[in-house]
Amino acid sequence: MNPNTERFIPFALPSIGEEEERGVVEVLRSGWLTTGPVAKRFEAEVAALVGSRHALALNSATAGLHLALEAVGVGAGDRVLTTPYTFAASAEVIRYLGASPLFLDIDGETLNIDPSGVEEALSRGPSPREGGSIRAVLPVHVGGLPCRMERILAACAAAGVPLVEDAAHAFPVRTEGLGGRRAYCGTLGAAGVYSFYATKTITTGEGGMLVTDSDEIARRVSLMRLHGIDREVWNRYVSRDAEWRYEIVEAGYKYNLTDIAAAIGRAQLAKAADFLERRRSIAARYLAAFADADYLRLPAASDDHAWHLFTLRIVEDRLTIDRDEMVRSLMDHGIGVSVHFIPLHIMPYYRNAYGFKPEDFPNALQAYRTIFSLPIYPSLTDEQVERVVAGVRSVAERHRRGRPDAGRRG
Ligand SMILES: Cc1ncc(COP(=O)(O)O)c(C=O)c1O
Structure with a gap:
């Protein structure tokens, strides 16, 4: 038995303090546990920090990547450009939509997607054997190191292909976007997604947030994250003015973040x-x-x-x-x-x-x-x-x- 075993240094540990505990207890005592006012506040705070028009709280980054790709129009038979050097989530969401990843190798130094590979793939397109056409580019900021976004964004703009950032590891840091403009990772493309999984830079246990400046993407994600219901109905059980009637206009998903989780997130965000x-x-x-x-x-x-x-x-x-x-x-x-x-x-x-x-x-x-x-x-x-x-x-x-x-x- 190694003498160090007792003092094992865990690979990852969340930093949870009294603020998170207090936030959770408040929600537990409030009578409203699922998505509601605390999630709304958490969204507003993230949007204010990163400077995005919209922030949509979700129960994972995986959900966010799925909804982002869906919202930019990825569908069956399409290709999404990304790398194999990532976690399962980045590519499985492409498969959820019946599309396929078009993998590019990473830059051997940064471990991130290689901008020249993106430029080349976007100008060449998939080979006849690969098939489909590239409907989105999904760079991953591996480990929290921002990708070379200026070049990648320029290539996407030239090809008219939307970019969805997998910023699961890159909250809250900035890098250069188009024209050298510095902005938060996640806010540089059509949409970006942060992960609040237990080991991430801030956590809600499980959770994620999609940010976008596009009203259209925000509307679509907001619709699809809660069953494709045509409007917000979270307060239908607690408000006298609430309307019980709603319509389902799409086959949506169940991807909302609870207020319990959002309370942890708000306390984490402050730190x-x-x-x-x-x-x-x-x-x-x-x-x-x-x-x-x-x-x-x-x-x-x-x-x-x-x-x-x-x-x-x-x-x-x-x-x-x-x-x-x-x-x-x-x-x-x-x-x-x-x-x-x-x-x-x-x-x-x-x-x-x-x-x-x-x-x-x-x-x-x-x-x-x-x-x-x-x-x-x-x-x-x-x-x-x-x-x-x-x-x-x-x-x-x-x-x-x-x-x-x-x-x-x-
Ligand atoms: C690069 C990357 N993208 C996406 C995800 C998915 O995050 P979540 O667990 O919040 O769904 C992870 C999770 O570890 C990740 O490492």
Whole structure:
């Protein structure tokens, strides 16, 4: 038994305090638990922060991506341009609509979609074998590092194809949009989506938010998130003036966020700037601590990074262990680590549906072979950060290629 096991450093932990508890208790005592006034306030606060005309609270980012693609007109037989280096959600929502992902490889440095690939794909279109036409572009800000949006947006504008941002990891950070104008990730394209899943930069347990400046998209999403009912009916049980009659005008979904969750979200939102600062200071410490480690490849850094994830890559010819052994050894050292991402194109579903081979997306495959993610969250203490640094260095240095005792396990 490793002596560090008792002091295991979790890979991720939410930062929940009295403010969140108070908010939830207030809602529980209010008599109104599901979507209502608290969700409305949460939406208004997010819209004000990121500067979008509309913010629509949802029960997940997955729901938001689904509704955003639906609202911009993606349908059966269409193609949506994205990368395989992401979580299940980014591509499965494309399949919900009967469309197919058109995967592009990532930029090997940033792990984000490669802007030249987008430019080329939009001017060339899908091959006859792939079929369909590109109806939307879905860039993912992997780990919270903003994609090169200026170029991607310009390519979309030139092709007349709407852009939906998967900003699940990138709340609340800014980057350059068209013409170098700085704006929040999520607000740069036709619509953008944040995730408030338990490990994200702010959380509601499960939840998400879609932001857009388009009245038309907002109207459609608002309709489809609650059963395709023609108008807001959330107050139909509590207000004397409420109209009980409604009409279903579409086969919609059940994607609304509860007031219980929104209360947590409002308290988290008030702390979002402090959370971001703490994540940034942990990232700065990791970057400095591993700067001289030639057996590790550091993540692409940027002042705009949200640092939802801090990833390292092993340099394979400098170490005698592979990524899997690195992950195992760190876990044995009491350090929670994870892997982001297992590329979608090597998953059985996508392999079977589209006939992908692992080497179809070499940058994504190479990143996956070598990458692991370290703990990074606001409640991680300086002492824990130093233990993570020491743990990574000690495991790696014990397995440096060329060391007389390298390769010995332990
Ligand atoms: C890149 C990315 N997009 C979308 C999602 C979906 O978020 P949610 O769990 O809120 O549906 C995730 C979740 O981890 C994600 O990592």
